[in-house]
Amino acid sequence: MGGVGRMDKPLIYLFIILISITLCSCQAVQPSVADKKPVEKYASNQDQSAEPTKALPKSDAKPKAVESESSQQTTSAAGEAVKPQQAAQQADGAEQAALPANQAQEPPKPFREGKQSTQETDIGFTSEPPLLLHNANISFKQIEDDYLREGNQENTLKYGEAIYRQGNIDDAVIYFASSGTKGTLGKDIAAIKEEAARGYSSLQPVKLGDGHMPSLSHDGRYITYLTNDTYNGELVIYDTKNGSRETVGEGGYSKDAPPVWSWDNRLVAFGEFKSLHIYNMESRSLTTEPLDGRIKELVWSKDYDRIAYSTAEGRKIRVYQLSTRQHKVIAEGSDLKLIGFSEDSKALRIMKKDRVYDVTLSDLKEKDIYTHPSSVENPVWSVDGEKGVGQLHGERVRAHQFHEARNNPVFFQRAEFKPLLSFSYSKVSALRLNQSGSVMAFIQQESTAQTSEQGMLWVASTDGSKRNPVDYGTIITTPRAFSDDGSVFVYSKTRYKSVQKSDHELYMLKIK
CATH class of the missing domain: 2.40.128 (Lipocalin)
Incomplete structure (x- = not known):
């Protein structure tokens, strides 16, 4: 008897589970009142509400095809099956035919199609053709403001597209490249660069x-x-x-004053902190001259015997002569810029502010050339x-x-x-x-x-x-x-x- 009692409990549990499954299945078959309410509410308010405003699509949004007829039908107040688009038209009193069930929305047009506004603002056009990935109602100013406020990849791409639409392809190149995108409508950055090239x-x-x-x-x-x-x-x-590489010294020069080669490609001069180095490619020897500051500019003369230079710390232009190893001050003052030697290496051309003039090395006489x-x-x-x-x-x-x-x-x-x-x-x-x-x-x-x-x-x-x-x-x-x-x-x-x-x-x- 004790064994039979132990067998009754599993049978009871199994019976309870079967009853629960049967009840759940019956409830799933019957439609609930909650399922009917949205349809009834939409049908009863069709003549009072307009089509809801759509949110702006994100930059990666693509044109969405119109859904099939069966998926768009709803119920009118008279109990007839109508499409949402037809319902909105009936509410406005318009008698327009519905789109065919298999007709998709028109795809976005290629770049720069459409008529542009000729009314200019301080930044460009007041209105633009529809953008590729964004709502056409967004103004150029709004696009630029979004980009200036937050230069993320999406805003950069959107700004580049707007610039491209205006026909500024050269400008758009940098925005397509920096947005990290491969472009749209099959145009990647390589294609944009190719279009800008000439x-x-x-x-x-x-x-x-x-x-x-x-x-x-x-x-x-x-x-x-x-x-x-x-x-x-x-x-x-x-x-x-021949592919050979030769280490000739330490670095320390700036990108604005890199090594400069003599005109016969035999000597190379470069600065390193407060020193001027000259390396001879034939003898593989290095000559060093101490300076009072870091070199800012370097220019070789055509006779290979002189190097004009300026330093970042001072406001002087000097000429160093290799044959005598002498340094000579040629010009002093602020806003000096070194241009180069004359063809005969006897004069040096300099710009001071807007004045361009030559200085004779022997007597330091100045001759005005033109006003920049x-x-x-x-x-x-x-x-x-x-x-x-x-x-x-x-x-x-x-x-x-x-x-x-x-x-x-x-x-x-x-x-x-x-x-x-x-x-x-x-x-x-x-x-x-x-x-x-x-x-x-x-x-x-x-x-x-x-x-x-x-x-x-x-x-x-x-x-x-x-x-x-x-x-x-x-x-x-x-x-x-x-x-x-x-x-x-x-x-x-x-x-x-x-x-x-x-x-x-x-x-x-x-x-x-």
Whole structure:
């Protein structure tokens, strides 16, 4: 009897479970009152409420196809099955046919289609064609305000799209690159760069290894660069002809005063803290001259016997003569800029504020040459000192605390100048020019003060016929980045940077 009692309990439990399952199944089959309420409420209020406002889509939102007829039907007040769109039309008294069940919404139009407003504000157009990924009712000003307030990837991409829609493809390049996106409608950053390019065949940088702050010899054969150690980097000479590398000294120079080669490519001069070093490629010997400060500028004379230099600590330009090992002060004062030697190496051309003049080395007599246009800032000259490139004096695009001034690159011939590229929503830095003045390079960045050091490297001809965006990243160039004929260009790109250590990659570009 005791055994039979123990068997009764499992049977009772099993019976209870079966009853519970049966009750749950019956409830699932019957529709609840709560399920009916939304439909009844919607049907009874169709003639009083308009279609609810849709939230703005995010940047990755895609056009959504209209749902099928069966999924959009609801019940009217008369009990007839109608579509939501038809219900809204009935409420307004409009008699319009519903969309076919299989018809999808019109896909977004390609870039720059549609009529643009011709009414300009202080930043551009008051209204724009529909954006690719965003509500068409958002104004350009709102897009820019969002970007200036928070420069995240979504806002950067949205701003770039709006700029692109206006036809400012050159400006848009940097925003597509910095947003981290591969573009939209099949257009990635490579396609945008290709669209902005003009004249040049494909420019493909070649990685040479690790290193930074490179400079070139006049013929483009030798590249000097620093190793990656931030504080104790060594100066290396790389021979592009045979691939050899030679360490010739320690670093310590700035990117604005890199090693400079003599015109016969036999000697290379570089500064290291308060010293001037001259390395002889033939004898493999190094000569050192003490200075009173860190070198700021370096220029070789055509006779290979003189080096003009200025120091960051002082306000003097001196000439060092190799044959006599003598230093001579040529000019003193503030706002001095070293341009270069005359063809016969007997005079030195200098700019002081807007005045460009020659100084005879023997008697220090000055001769005025021309007045440099004050609206052209940060000038870089060709070897003859007659022409060069600079940046047009900035004008505020908007009175906004985060918005910087425009500073478009220009080409100047003495006092005359002409714009080369017109950036309205980008800023330009690090202008570089080859010795003959035919090819230039610069870095394009976003037009806010809150942007990082990253930018787009451009190469362009100074006659305006060719241009090409080349590479994006934290790019470092030096004033001696070109070969004389402009066929070779070198730069470095930061891979990693910290207070104590930096890693950089060295690149060479062949320009055709």
